[in-house]
Amino acid sequence: MSAPILSVENVSKRFGGVVANDAVSLAVPEGAIIGLIGPNGSGKSTLFGSIVGFHPVDGGSVRFRGEEITRYRVPKIARMGLVRTFQQTHIYGQMSCLANMLISIPQRQERFLASFRRPKGEEIERAESLLASVGLWEKRQLAAGELSFGQQKLLEFAMALMCEPRLLLLDEPTAGINPTLINGLVAQLRRANAELGITLLVIEHNMRVIMNLADHLYCMAHGRILAEGDAEAIRADQRVIDAYLGAQ
Amino acid sequence: MSGARDWWLMAALLCVGIVAPFLFPALVAQFAFLWLMVVFALSWDVMGGQMGYNSFGNILFFGIGCYTTAVVQRDFGFDYFAGLGAGLGLSGLIGVGAALLIGRAILGLRGHYFAIGTLGLGIAAAEIAGGWHYIGAGAGMVTPVFPGGVDTRNLFFYGLLFALAGSCFIFLRALYQCRFGMAINAIRDNEDKAEAMGLHTLRYKITAWCVAAFFLALAGGLAGNMIGFIDPRDVAFAGATYGVWMVLMAVLGGKGTLWGPVLGAAIFHLVQELFWTYLLGWQRVALGGLIVLIVVFYPQGIMGWLRERRAGHAVRDGEAQA
Numbered sequence: 001m002s003a004p005i006l007s008v009e010n011v012s013k014r015f016g017g018v019v020a021n022d023a024v025s026l027a028v029p030e031g032a033i034i035g036l037i038g039p040n041g042s043g044k045s046t047l048f049g050s051i052v053g054f055h056p057v058d059g060g061s062v063r064f065r066g067e068e069i070t071r072y073r074v075p076k077i078a079r080m081g082l083v084r085t086f087q088q089t090h091i092y093g094q095m096s097c098l099a100n101m102l103i104s105i106p107q108r109q110e111r112f113l114a115s116f117r118r119p120k121g122e123e124i125e126r127a128e129s130l131l132a133s134v135g136l137w138e139k140r141q142l143a144a145g146e147l148s149f150g151q152q153k154l155l156e157f158a159m160a161l162m163c164e165p166r167l168l169l170l171d172e173p174t175a176g177i178n179p180t181l182i183n184g185l186v187a188q189l190r191r192a193n194a195e196l197g198i199t200l201l202v203i204e205h206n207m208r209v210i211m212n213l214a215d216h217l218y219c220m221a222h223g224r225i226l227a228e229g230d231a232e233a234i235r236a237d238q239r240v241i242d243a244y245l246g247a248q
Numbered sequence: 249m250s251g252a253r254d255w256w257l258m259a260a261l262l263c264v265g266i267v268a269p270f271l272f273p274a275l276v277a278q279f280a281f282l283w284l285m286v287v288f289a290l291s292w293d294v295m296g297g298q299m300g301y302n303s304f305g306n307i308l309f310f311g312i313g314c315y316t317t318a319v320v321q322r323d324f325g326f327d328y329f330a331g332l333g334a335g336l337g338l339s340g341l342i343g344v345g346a347a348l349l350i351g352r353a354i355l356g357l358r359g360h361y362f363a364i365g366t367l368g369l370g371i372a373a374a375e376i377a378g379g380w381h382y383i384g385a386g387a388g389m390v391t392p393v394f395p396g397g398v399d400t401r402n403l404f405f406y407g408l409l410f411a412l413a414g415s416c417f418i419f420l421r422a423l424y425q426c427r428f429g430m431a432i433n434a435i436r437d438n439e440d441k442a443e444a445m446g447l448h449t450l451r452y453k454i455t456a457w458c459v460a461a462f463f464l465a466l467a468g469g470l471a472g473n474m475i476g477f478i479d480p481r482d483v484a485f486a487g488a489t490y491g492v493w494m495v496l497m498a499v500l501g502g503k504g505t506l507w508g509p510v511l512g513a514a515i516f517h518l519v520q521e522l523f524w525t526y527l528l529g530w531q532r533v534a535l536g537g538l539i540v541l542i543v544v545f546y547p548q549g550i551m552g553w554l555r556e557r558r559a560g561h562a563v564r565d566g567e568a569q570a
Contacts, residue, residue: 052444054444073443074443074444075443075444075446075447075448075449076446078443078444078445078446079446083444083445083446084444086441086444090438090440090441090444091437091438091441092433092434092437092438092441092442093437093438094433094436094437094504095430095433095434095437099430099433102427102430103427103430103431103433103434103442103445103447104445106446107445107446107447107448108446110448112448112451114427115426115427115428115431115452115455116423116426116427116428117426117427118425118426118427119427119430145437159445163445163446
């Protein structure tokens with residue numbers, strides 16, 4: 001595998017007395033699709049927050065493309081090309097779906113004066129084609145807050161692609177999505193990875209989806225990395241089974 | 249889009265604005281105040297409506313404009329018009345500078361905390377102005393006498409305030425159509441998401457406040473001269489009247505819409521004049537009652553209410569077709 005685009009070393013995060021992340025280490029190789037599984041409350045979303053600078057970590061280091069980003073704040077990390085989506089949808093509710101997409105263009109070199117221009121034709125085309133790819137083209141003029149939860153999730157995914165990240169952290173992308181749409185979404189994720197070269201780190205509870213999708217999996221429990229390996233190894237790992245079903 | 253309708257409405261308003269002072273020469277001063285109210289509501293809505301940051305301290309920039317213009321006129325030795333022009337120019341600069349500095353300090357606050365933080369601004373400024381002898385302290389400042397008759401004077405300030413309101417509207421309309429408008433809407437709808445997508449949120453927030461401050465400072469410079477006397481508490485930093493009205497007018501017309509603040513300012517000013525004429529003695533009670541009614545029955549404002557009705561129709565039409 002190629003050099004890691006993201007490496008997390010011994011990251012710890014405590015909320016009061018609760019240790020949400022306890023010396024977590026993982027590596028995401030460039031171009032890979034990595035899965036992150038674990039029971040509810042095992043610290044997966046907290047780890048995402050620690051990576052993208054959503055809260056200060058209590059120890060450890062996060063490196064993205066070789067750069068130490070542990071102390072950076074959210075917008076700066078996002079502009080470097082590391083973007084996360086949320087488990088609960090975060091969209092701009094009163095704005096149209098199209099506007100949600102147009103404001104999500106990459107901000108990497110966004111200069112101050114550039115904010116005083118109107119959206120370009122090619123941006124609108126790209127936004128519309130991405131909306132079409134998640135089945136929301138007909139709803140493009142509708143306020144995003146009017147969409148169902150599942151549709152908001154798809155919109156948020158499309159917004160993330162609009163942002164052209166290098167590494168995308170997806171927090172339960174298929175939760176709340178109509179089962180018939182899940183296969184389409186998985187295909188979308190694969191295409192984003194293969195065609196756009198976006199590395200993916202995915203939290204997912206749907207085992208069928210994540211086992212199919214991910215090249216490599218990490219399993220968390222009680223704030224620690226419990227096991228890692230490919231789908232077969234994880235499925236066979238007794239510690240993983242115990243964590244999910246409860247060890248006797 | 250509603251582009252064509254916007255232009256028709258703007259052309260109609262332009263005609264009304266030009267004809268009104270000649271049709272009703274006795275009311276020119278009232279009309280001038282109407283345009284001042286439009287500037288108040290429009291500039292407040294940049295932050296309060298479009299960006300979701302309710303500011304109760306915008307009156308600060310108005311007061312800065314009042315005093316800066318008057319000081320330039322008093323001390324710089326220009327004739328009346330040059331002094332007014334220079335004063336207005338400097339007012340705009342100082343207003344924007346103040347918004348930059350204060351914005352940097354308090355725009356990290358969100359939601360209610362920002363609103364409460366701004367509450368102190370106008371009050372503190374009024375206290376400072378009331379004790380500062382260079383600008384007349386509690387006795388206030390008298391602006392220079394206009395070289396001309398009362399009617400010419402009224403017409404002059406009417407024209408300037410009309411031009412200010414018009415250019416404020418056109419500027420904001422253009423601003424809301426570019427990425428800046430989308431960005432401040434995004435901050436209103438979900439600031440965490442805007443940050444997670446890498447938007448320069450603080451930069452947008454400060455710029456939005458600077459825009460509001462610029463127009464308010466110019467309005468202050470003009471209004472101070474039109475009124476002729478700058479009292480620190482009742483004119484310049486009149487938080488209890490102008491400061492509250494700018495919020496109310498925007499809310500009445502419809503926060504976060506382009507035409508809402510204009511409509512709200514027009515209705516509010518008209519109703520207020522009627523109360524003062526027909527309910528003298530009870531005018532403030534009536535105004536207070538009206539405010540309660542507005543918030544209870546039109547929390548979305550008139551434009552918001554219209555839009556909801558239209559959206560309701562659209563949904564029903566869509567269902568009928570399906």
